[in-house]
Amino acid sequence: MLNTIIVDDEEFARSSLYFLVQENCEGIHIAGIAKSVAEARLLLSNHQIDLIFLDIAMPGENGFELIPLAQQYNAHVIFTTAYDQYALRAIKANALDYLLKPIDIDELKLAVEKADKYIALNKKENNRNDSLQNLANNLSDRSEIRKISLPNGQGYSLIDINDIIHIEADSNYSVFHLVNQERITVSKVLKEYEEILPEQQFVRIHKSSIVNLNYLKEYNSKNGVEVLLKNGEKIAVSRRRASDFAEKVKSYIRIESDKS
Known part of the structure; x- marks a missing residue:
């Protein structure tokens, strides 16, 4: 045994x-x-x-x-x-x-x-x-993650990371907003997904928000920095994260340009 x-x-x-x-x-x-x-x-x-x-x-x-x-x-x-x-x-x-x-x-x-x-x-x-x-x-290299499995209460939902538009914090839960308009709530804090998801693609822009740069449509600083996502949602960028966010966007644009 x-x-x-x-x-x-x-x-x-x-x-x-x-x-x-x-x-x-x-x-x-x-x-x-x-x-x-x-x-x-x-x-x-x-x-x-x-x-x-x-x-x-x-x-x-x-x-x-x-x-x-x-x-x-x-x-x-x-x-x-x-x-x-x-x-x-x-x-x-x-x-x-x-x-x-x-x-x-x-x-x-x-x-x-x-x-x-x-x-x-x-x-x-x-x-x-x-x-x-x-x-x-x-395993210290997490750049190649492609899918994550989210516990949904009755089992797991296997999600392609490219289908995640953004993730928002809700107390000790994380709510995943997906391209098919589905929302999945997971009993894990946002920080865990910040550490797991590829940092060149997923950026923590606020204590309660992570966005997928694939779905970034525009961002501006007219009334404080905020982002507009391709699904029409607007999300605020915290002041202390604004500079890092801008650098991540520039790096992301360079990487995408190199791919093409």
Whole structure:
């Protein structure tokens, strides 16, 4: 039996993965479930853990913060992520595996089978440590993200980032405004998406707004700086972000000009 923990900040993700593993993966014992890296550290300290299903994007500390302790306790990692980006190929090559949310049952089974075989082979610890370190380094490049998976209460909505016009903050929630006029509300703060989305395309223009420069129609400073988006919406740019925003627009125009 592989002693396993699940680490994810989303309740739906934790519970759904738990039931998927219980129903489809023999030889797995769920020793604990954590909703943060801090809780995962306690589990690793108190149990002999063979395998960790580890979410990447979590508030406070992300999944990579747990890697050193996973190495120390000789635990192996299968990453779970809602982000489809170039760096995932690095996960595929260097870690045991990754699972893209919403998790596919067949992919889960294959990942667990791979983990079982890998752990049985008892690879040398220094090789695994090097592999995990390479993984963390490779994943620092988020420029190739193409899709994100947004929890919607009943599951996930897989969204192409080019379909996002802008994102607005609503207390501790983020509201995605899409090209099809759909709105998706997610129980994550705006800062998390500011850190994940490509910064040359998505710009934080206000404490409550991120805009996709692909949909910028014009901006002016007649009554304070504001932007007009191609869908007709007007959004204010905060004074402290106005200078950075102008530079990002110039850089974006140069990049688009080079492409053409």
